[in-house]
Amino acid sequence: MRKIKAALIGAGFVGPHHIEAVRRLGFVDVVAIAGSSQKSADAKAERLNIPRAYGNYEVLLDDPEIEVIHNCTPNNLHFPVTMAAIARGKHVIADKPLALNPSKARQMLEAAQQKGIVHAVTFNYRYNVLIQQARVMMKRGDIGDVHFVHGQYLQDWLLNPTDHNWRLEKEGGEARAVADIGSHWCDLAGYITGARISEVLAEYTTIYPTRQRPRSSREAFATSQGQEQYDEYPVDTEDFASILLRFDSGMRGAFSVSQVSAGHKNGLEIEVNGRKA
């Protein structure tokens, strides 16, 4: 029984979930991990029972045993890491948002297709049983023609000015809540209904134009422990947004995304309204 050799690049919040997911399959061995430093890679490798640890992704990509990489780096590294992996002939599982803008996304797709690379973006909610159920109901006509898709994706982990994550810094790129979780919502709207977004109108709001950065680093969703020291820094990405959509099918859409809505840990809702002839 041959096992696929996989590796993880990016030892932050979401990487371990990728590792657990592929280990459940039984035909994948996770053989290596790369972090932003040798130290962080070593620590994660030990915690996750991964044999080899690399201090940067370039070295990992030179490891000839590795067949596929999981790109779980911060958003501004999605493009260079994926392009480097494609160049070495590694297959790629890329985390969302695929890129910071559409032209870079297209560039990656073309490169992957030219090299015959197997590739995927982890829009993991697609495989949630409720989403599968909704899609099946749509496909078999239970809902008829859909004229309206609406909902929300609300979180509160960046509500306080001292909540901190790389997404608030330059590594996050120029969009935040919409790129980070709005991308999931938009993907699901299309996945369930089969329609594609053709027009967009959005209201982005930044509640905290100035935030406090803790002097020690912190992972996504982690909270402060006791007394900490902070430095001020400016933020110009959106804390929340409301978006109106039109789809190529004529369907309308509306949703809100937020990382500052108290009481919502990870609250994703999507509803389609249709009618049967």
Next chain:
Amino acid sequence: MRKIKAALIGAGFVGPHHIEAVRRLGFVDVVAIAGSSQKSADAKAERLNIPRAYGNYEVLLDDPEIEVIHNCTPNNLHFPVTMAAIARGKHVIADKPLALNPSKARQMLEAAQQKGIVHAVTFNYRYNVLIQQARVMMKRGDIGDVHFVHGQYLQDWLLNPTDHNWRLEKEGGEARAVADIGSHWCDLAGYITGARISEVLAEYTTIYPTRQRPRSSREAFATSQGQEQYDEYPVDTEDFASILLRFDSGMRGAFSVSQVSAGHKNGLEIEVNGRKA
């Protein structure tokens, strides 16, 4: 124990709810009703145990015993009926939407103030216990500064092309879903948060530009009984809408309203997101 003498103008869906509400108080006698014809007024008077029935509202307004009227007429009559009542010195409970446009609403307010008329608009959801609870929590600072208010008001009673009501005809005026139930949502957003809407951006959608009018008349929320005959007629008011809001406090808002969202009988949701300093 003196009892206030009240009368109902408009014998449709909502009038009987007004009657029940004032009768519960114990100090109001409902003495008269006016319908669109003597026949409909007589029928409703008998069903609701109201002593006097009038075939039009002008005659009712001449009844000197009546002190206050409930204006439960179709939207395009809100203005003339209320103005006529004010002219006769009757106090007025007016159903929403108060008027078809802001200038007429201002005209009524001025007339009422000049005559010393007691007046109210039935934004009845204000007194729902959940709304009261939300407002109290806001006022005592449980939620801190609110930056976002969002929600929806969805119904499905006009989903089918053969669903019919005067709101779809000229009596409804130029707005429908937003005037009819969106007005409630906007009122509650202000009532709970204390802020006022200052800017609006909306997407209105008409799913059925042509509908089928049944040849016999029908009350709100009533459904078809058996075989009916229909005439085609054009509809240009919105079946649903999504609206982005800005408030004078800096708060943002977003909500959708619909009369064609299957599965929602009368689904009103409103949520405020804030933060404590």
Next chain:
Amino acid sequence: MRKIKAALIGAGFVGPHHIEAVRRLGFVDVVAIAGSSQKSADAKAERLNIPRAYGNYEVLLDDPEIEVIHNCTPNNLHFPVTMAAIARGKHVIADKPLALNPSKARQMLEAAQQKGIVHAVTFNYRYNVLIQQARVMMKRGDIGDVHFVHGQYLQDWLLNPTDHNWRLEKEGGEARAVADIGSHWCDLAGYITGARISEVLAEYTTIYPTRQRPRSSREAFATSQGQEQYDEYPVDTEDFASILLRFDSGMRGAFSVSQVSAGHKNGLEIEVNGRKA
């Protein structure tokens, strides 16, 4: 239009709800109220806009204008008040539990039947829309043969040792949670399914055998205001109970009732499980 003349005996928590309910009908005048003293009757009469107030129920029953009385007295007065009303030829709306034991209930029924008295017990939940829906679904066979009915009726208003009400004293009789709210649950189980309870097994628990009585009196569901003085008193009625049931149809049942389950204000649940052939 002739109006029925009704009166309320018992000026406590539930009486005003009876008043509101009959006033909504439009063909009932509430003409009198009796309290446990002239003072309490006068106060309630003024608050509820009722013309005449009596300091005891015997005097009220001698009022010849009164046609029907609402018996909203404490449980141990249900029997004598209803029997006295029947003796005067008044029709009776009796609050639940109808009596403290079955033999007294039978005695009242016989007396009412002999005198041709119209009579009812206020199992008001029967007319809740969800209960009506459940009953209709049962009747038209949506659920098939029911083999199991289960649920709960939980409250928390008597959780604390200083929570006080006449139900905890001798006026409450020998059963409390089960008589007070368990009676509703049992009634609904029969009302929905059409079966009658034939066998019962119950576990009654008294959490607080000693409680603190506030020196000032208090209505049902009212809470303490500030500093109060208390006297100890023994309680031997059940704070909560779990009950197994068998029905004449062969159906089984199980439910719990409680007045000491924190977080449940007035939580009634009932579910039927059946199968279609």
Next chain:
Amino acid sequence: MRKIKAALIGAGFVGPHHIEAVRRLGFVDVVAIAGSSQKSADAKAERLNIPRAYGNYEVLLDDPEIEVIHNCTPNNLHFPVTMAAIARGKHVIADKPLALNPSKARQMLEAAQQKGIVHAVTFNYRYNVLIQQARVMMKRGDIGDVHFVHGQYLQDWLLNPTDHNWRLEKEGGEARAVADIGSHWCDLAGYITGARISEVLAEYTTIYPTRQRPRSSREAFATSQGQEQYDEYPVDTEDFASILLRFDSGMRGAFSVSQVSAGHKNGLEIEVNGRKA
């Protein structure tokens, strides 16, 4: 990095979940599986990517590489398989119910302790986040002294007379719904509250004393495909039950379990009621 060598005995419904769970850890290799025949073992081994397949558990237990076995056999085999594993010095993860009666459970425990065997029963719900949260809240005193624990565990996968599983046959032993899922509920009641059940009173009901066995075999929760042939067989284990409990702490309990309650796929509810001093 040394990896633990594990094996699965019993290739039915729950075994694959054990496999996925241990594979997620990263330090366990699943090296073998035993089924009721070589054919079923081979099929499962291929589907689950397990290297070695055995046609019976005795042979698997002779495999010297295996350190720990997961006993996922039908209930009547729990005892012999676990005793045989202990005899070979294999560590044991045993599925619930641990045994068909308490004396056999004690026998296994003693054997395991004598041989220094690491052992566990898969009361997996203990590690559900809601259960962990409830337990933490209990431990830190959020709920005070608990006087009542109640709830239900309802399923519907055996509602129809043609629904079939080994639990309905002799392999299931003398209890069914209570052994199968009631055991989870009882475990959780103790796990959350720290109290132990000391007295029990139960009403067991068998809705279908005669059922239809499909001539082809079927896994748990699987449903019939098209036209099948059936043989009648008698069933005397409970389809549902209601149980009253007393705990060593003085706490009372009540719950119902069912495998025939339509609409409940796998509905487990547990609630504790307490009070703070």
